[in-house]
Amino acid sequence: MRTIVAGNWKMHTDASGSRALVEHLHEVVPRGASNVEVVVAPPFPFLAQVAEQTRGTRIKVAAQNCHAAEQGAFTGEVSAGMLASIGATYCLVGHSERRQYFGETDALVAKKIMTLLKHGIIPIYCCGENLTERESDRHFDVVADQMKGALGELDSVSLERVVIAYEPVWAIGTGLTASAAQAQDMHAHIRSMLRTHGDVVAATVPILYGGSCKPDNAAAIFSCPDVNGGLIGGAALVAEQFAELIRIAERVKHP
Ligand code: PEP
Numbered sequence: 001m002r003t004i005v006a007g008n009w010k011m012h013t014d015a016s017g018s019r020a021l022v023e024h025l026h027e028v029v030p031r032g033a034s035n036v037e038v039v040v041a042p043p044f045p046f047l048a049q050v051a052e053q054t055r056g057t058r059i060k061v062a063a064q065n066c067h068a069a070e071q072g073a074f075t076g077e078v079s080a081g082m083l084a085s086i087g088a089t090y091c092l093v094g095h096s097e098r099r100q101y102f103g104e105t106d107a108l109v110a111k112k113i114m115t116l117l118k119h120g121i122i123p124i125y126c127c128g129e130n131l132t133e134r135e136s137d138r139h140f141d142v143v144a145d146q147m148k149g150a151l152g153e154l155d156s157v158s159l160e161r162v163v164i165a166y167e168p169v170w171a172i173g174t175g176l177t178a179s180a181a182q183a184q185d186m187h188a189h190i191r192s193m194l195r196t197h198g199d200v201v202a203a204t205v206p207i208l209y210g211g212s213c214k215p216d217n218a219a220a221i222f223s224c225p226d227v228n229g230g231l232i233g234g235a236a237l238v239a240e241q242f243a244e245l246i247r248i249a250e251r252v253k254h255p
Helices: 015-028 044-054 080-085 096-102 106-118 131-135 139-151 180-195 199-204 215-222 239-251
Strands: 003-008 036-041 059-063 090-093 122-127 163-166 207-210 229-232
Touching: 003 207, 003 239, 015 044, 015 059, 015 239, 036 090, 036 239, 044 059, 080 106, 090 106, 106 122, 106 139, 122 139, 131 139, 139 180, 163 180, 180 199, 180 207, 180 215, 215 229, 215 239, 229 239
Parallel strands: 003 036, 003 229, 036 059, 059 090, 090 122, 122 163, 163 207, 207 229
Antiparallel strands: none
16 A cells, blocks of 8 residues: 655745745655655646656656546636646545535546546545534545545546545644544545455555644654545645655554
């Protein structure tokens, strides 16, 4: 099972800032053989530049979104084929900010995932409950429904190529983070859903945790048996913090 530390830059940086951030990452991200994959997801205008800057290094590039269609009259949108053509390896889909501010549903996300897989891009599928759902003890059902809605039509060979990020909405950008027990319980729940598609799927699909992950709380969460790294927002914009999260993930030994 691979471990991934992925940084979501959201709508931050500009051309020179993103270039400088990658240069800084090249200085501080540990080198050498590692079981941890490193991914950064810059805003669209800087994606090709960052792909160029990271070519041949251990840093892989992700897009933050894409359109479900192959091509067409969709002003302002970006297709999976375009992402593949500039060397993107991953694409985030279903992020709670896309759900909340752009009305994205799991049905739409399911289509995006199909298109991405067709173009050889690995979807990082984000799911997670909001605070009301957590407080009313519906979080396991909510995440199960999200997974069925977005991944339910995939056969097991396709599912093996997906990465899942569990991101409790109440923990994103809030400074609140799930406890290690909360994270592990949900990751085990997701893993058991994956197991219904076979042991290979359950043993292959990395499940990342996301939500205010920082160097001071990451060790406890990354050490959970069903946590395979993190999707990082705020701390991914600070090269030293991001590098420290990678080092923490590298130190974790899963049984
Ligand atoms: C995210 O947006 O995916 C995220 C996890 O953000 P933050 O780490 O800032 O909570």
